[in-house]
Amino acid sequence: MPGAARFEVLVPPPADxxxxxxxxxxxxxxxxxxxxxxxxxxxxxxxKTLHPDEIETxxxxxxxxNTYHLYLRPGHERIERLGGLHxxxxxxxxILTDSGGFQVVSLGDLRVIDDGxxxxxxxxxxxxxxxxxxxxxxxxxxxxxxxxxxxDHPVFPSSxxxxxxxxxxxxxxxxxxxxxxxxxxxxxxxxxxxxxLDPELREESAxxxxxxxxxxxxxxxxxxxxxxxxxxATLDVTIPFLEGDPRPRYLMGLGSPLDLLEAVHRGVDMxxxxxxxxxxxxxxxxxxxxxxxxxxxxxxxxxxxxxEGCRCPLCTRFSRAYLSHxxxxxxxxxxxxxxxxxxxxxxDFMAGIxxxxxxxxxxxxxxxxxxxxxxxxxxxxSNKPA
Amino acid sequence: MPGAARFEVLVPPPADxxxxxxxxxxxxxxxxxxxxxxxxxxxxxxxKTLHPDEIETxxxxxxxxNTYHLYLRPGHERIERLGGLHxxxxxxxxILTDSGGFQVVSLGDLRVIDDGxxxxxxxxxxxxxxxxxxxxxxxxxxxxxxxxxxxDHPVFPSSxxxxxxxxxxxxxxxxxxxxxxxxxxxxxxxxxxxxxLDPELREESAxxxxxxxxxxxxxxxxxxxxxxxxxxATLDVTIPFLEGDPRPRYLMGLGSPLDLLEAVHRGVDMxxxxxxxxxxxxxxxxxxxxxxxxxxxxxxxxxxxxxEGCRCPLCTRFSRAYLSHxxxxxxxxxxxxxxxxxxxxxxDFMAGIxxxxxxxxxxxxxxxxxxxxxxxxxxxxSNKPA
Numbered sequence: 183m184p185g186a187a188r189f190e191v192l193v194p195p196p197a198d199x200x201x202x203x204x205x206x207x208x209x210x211x212x213x214x215x216x217x218x219x220x221x222x223x224x225x226x227x228x229x230k231t232l233h234p235d236e237i238e239t240x241x242x243x244x245x246x247x248n249t250y251h252l253y254l255r256p257g258h259e260r261i262e263r264l265g266g267l268h269x270x271x272x273x274x275x276x277i278l279t280d281s282g283g284f285q286v287v288s289l290g291d292l293r294v295i296d297d298g299x300x301x302x303x304x305x306x307x308x309x310x311x312x313x314x315x316x317x318x319x320x321x322x323x324x325x326x327x328x329x330x331x332x333x334d335h336p337v338f339p340s341s342x343x344x345x346x347x348x349x350x351x352x353x354x355x356x357x358x359x360x361x362x363x364x365x366x367x368x369x370x371x372x373x374x375x376x377x378x379l380d381p382e383l384r385e386e387s388a389x390x391x392x393x394x395x396x397x398x399x400x401x402x403x404x405x406x407x408x409x410x411x412x413x414x415a416t417l418d419v420t421i422p423f424l425e426g427d428p429r430p431r432y433l434m435g436l437g438s439p440l441d442l443l444e445a446v447h448r449g450v451d452m453x454x455x456x457x458x459x460x461x462x463x464x465x466x467x468x469x470x471x472x473x474x475x476x477x478x479x480x481x482x483x484x485x486x487x488x489x490e491g492c493r494c495p496l497c498t499r500f501s502r503a504y505l506s507h508x509x510x511x512x513x514x515x516x517x518x519x520x521x522x523x524x525x526x527x528x529x530d531f532m533a534g535i536x537x538x539x540x541x542x543x544x545x546x547x548x549x550x551x552x553x554x555x556x557x558x559x560x561x562x563x564s565n566k567p568a
Numbered sequence: 569m570p571g572a573a574r575f576e577v578l579v580p581p582p583a584d585x586x587x588x589x590x591x592x593x594x595x596x597x598x599x600x601x602x603x604x605x606x607x608x609x610x611x612x613x614x615x616k617t618l619h620p621d622e623i624e625t626x627x628x629x630x631x632x633x634n635t636y637h638l639y640l641r642p643g644h645e646r647i648e649r650l651g652g653l654h655x656x657x658x659x660x661x662x663i664l665t666d667s668g669g670f671q672v673v674s675l676g677d678l679r680v681i682d683d684g685x686x687x688x689x690x691x692x693x694x695x696x697x698x699x700x701x702x703x704x705x706x707x708x709x710x711x712x713x714x715x716x717x718x719x720d721h722p723v724f725p726s727s728x729x730x731x732x733x734x735x736x737x738x739x740x741x742x743x744x745x746x747x748x749x750x751x752x753x754x755x756x757x758x759x760x761x762x763x764x765l766d767p768e769l770r771e772e773s774a775x776x777x778x779x780x781x782x783x784x785x786x787x788x789x790x791x792x793x794x795x796x797x798x799x800x801a802t803l804d805v806t807i808p809f810l811e812g813d814p815r816p817r818y819l820m821g822l823g824s825p826l827d828l829l830e831a832v833h834r835g836v837d838m839x840x841x842x843x844x845x846x847x848x849x850x851x852x853x854x855x856x857x858x859x860x861x862x863x864x865x866x867x868x869x870x871x872x873x874x875x876e877g878c879r880c881p882l883c884t885r886f887s888r889a890y891l892s893h894x895x896x897x898x899x900x901x902x903x904x905x906x907x908x909x910x911x912x913x914x915x916d917f918m919a920g921i922x923x924x925x926x927x928x929x930x931x932x933x934x935x936x937x938x939x940x941x942x943x944x945x946x947x948x949x950s951n952k953p954a
């Protein structure tokens with residue numbers, strides 16, 4: 183709803199065209215989000231293993247929660263009765279919910295899509311449900327996040343053009359219906375651009391979604407099965423049609439340092455991904471010099487912190503040897519501490535990008551940042567979960 | 569080692585014999601432990617799910633770690649190389665390690681006991697190991713807790729008298745050998761009384777163990793398959809032989825509020841148990857009015873905290889409805905928050921007992937405390953894990 187979100191570009195991209203990266207400030211009902219920004223994912227109204235204080239200490243100013251999951255359990259009406267999602271999960275800073283489209287469409291054989299909406303079976307108990315654009319909005323209005331997102335029809339980037347075109351057309355229909363259904367004045371609504379890897383469809387979709395009174399523009403249909411090169415090329419043919427648009431741009435599903443950097447460079451402001459937390463739970467710790475697999479033998483006797491100088495609850499108190507022991511003993515504290523570290527690392531990486539943008543040194547630092555991000559990503563340049 | 573522990577009885581039991589409960593103060597190399605006291609269990613050098621700061625905030629002044637588990641993984645020599653157990657697990661307050669006897673003997677078919685020691689197979693990989701009194705002491709000296717415990721031979725309280733007597737005789741032999749093997753001057757050593765439910769054997773064992781220069785006296789062989797009445801009767805025939813002894817008494821393995829209260833009343837100073845944390849992970853929350861099973865349907869819509877006025881991280885921020893949701897979604901945050909609550913509850917219960925002892929009102933308050941403990945224990949008066 184216009185007015186629920188106020189976005190300001192504090193440092194626009196330089197006139198020389200060396201980058202489309204920009205520094206921004208998004209004001210939402212529950213607080214301010216500096217951009218570019220990464221949003222930790224709290225699928226079930228909890229960022230897995232963490233207390234809200236730890237999420238805040240890690241540096242998060244906004245978290246994402248999943249509409250599909252919360253609709254099924256504990257139920258959006260229950261959360262509404264209990265005072266809304268912020269109160270429910272004990273987090274009083276901004277929250278964004280996705281539309282449920284990605285999860286529902288990802289159910290494969292368990293769903294049928296028509297122009298009216300998506301009929302699907304619950305992954306929990308096999309019961310049948312239907313999401314329409316109107317129902318997705320109703321669920322998100324009941325949940326009460328700062329930002330809701332319009333239902334879309336995502337497809338694999340590699341899909342045939344007629345599939346991509348059909349999904350785009352449906353996404354545009356649903357965008358209009360979502361806007362008509364949305365009425366909460368204390369909640370922003372973002373719309374989603376689709377169009378796969380096709381420059382013509384991306385242009386059409388960007389122009390159309392940007393013509394509607396959304397509070398922000400999501401770049402959908404990426405972070406799928408495309409290569410990083412295809413993704414970058416697609417951003418390069420999409421963002422120009424949003425140039426000068428006074429709204430934040432959000433690319434759903436990117437989480438590796440290199441992916442984040444390349445997308446910021448191409449003009450994206452907001453991101454979310456389970457990647458940093460999921461790889462952490464698998465024992466992969468991100469550090470400036472590369473990635474450490476804490477399950478490797480070499481760390482069992484290593485008295486050093488995971489990352490020298492890191493401010494997180496893992497690195498300020500425990501050794502690599504202790505974390506390695508906790509992973510081997512399958513102790514829950516391992517998953518907590520590792521998640522704290524990787525989220526702190528990712529949020530600090532974004533803070534470093536913002537500092538460079540504020541200082542006007544981002545174009546000059548880009549090569550160095552890219553080199554560092556390549557090392558950190560350690561060959562994991564894409565968003566595929568480990 | 570005499571000198572590593574200094575125990576002082578601050579408020580002795582009243583002369584009228586209404587209770588043997590006493591208030592004490594145990595000074596150890598890493599800090600002071602007020603008694604009666606409960607020790608949370610950190611089997612694998614971590615109190616399951618919790619950060620050391622949370623253990624401290626819950627009110628713990630000492631934790632227990634398991635020699636058997638740490639010997640097998642990550643290995644006592646590794647922990648010694650890394651600077652000892654305190655540094656390894658990030659906990660700089662007192663630690664007590666058990667002797668490994670209970671775990672090893674509990675292996676059943678996987679172990680053979682002779683007068684020399686216990687030969688057993690690891691539950692992790694089936695490899696063969698041998699614990700002698702000397703080796704248990706060596707392992708505990710390498711780990712470096714404030715308090716080590718002599719290897720004993722525990723048996724089920726219901727065992728035939730000749731089995732109990734044989735185990736007691738062996739425990740006494742091992743007590744002497746443990747004292748001879750122990751040389752760390754910054755580490756206390758406790759010895760264990762055995763004797764099953766037999767008053768004569770208990771007297772013999774209490775007199776013998778008390779005659780040796782241990783820093784504290786463990787009451788072993790209880791918290792097994794005995795009834796609470798049998799346990800209480802056994803304490804009533806054991807403690808008198810320790811009366812006037814200037815050392816702390818520790819009953820291994822008790823954790824329910826009622827069990828703790830009855831043992832304090834009979835003159836025990838220290839306790840440990842996995843019970844509060846284990847039932848918490850199963851969704852059982854202890855509150856003054858009884859026990860709440862957070863998996864029950866009724867809590868899904870309950871906006872109240874688990875316990876009104878409780879100071880723990882669960883009750884000060886989240887509703888029963890949210891915790892119920894986290895348990896249903898099998899989210900790790902559920903286990904963390906529930907563990908924090910039950911440990912806070914148990915430690916506050918012990919603090920309440922200490923306050924009554926300090927005020928001299930314990931005998932007058934006993935009936936009321938007992939009634940309250942019965943409600944809290946909710947029929948779970950024994951130590952059997954849920």
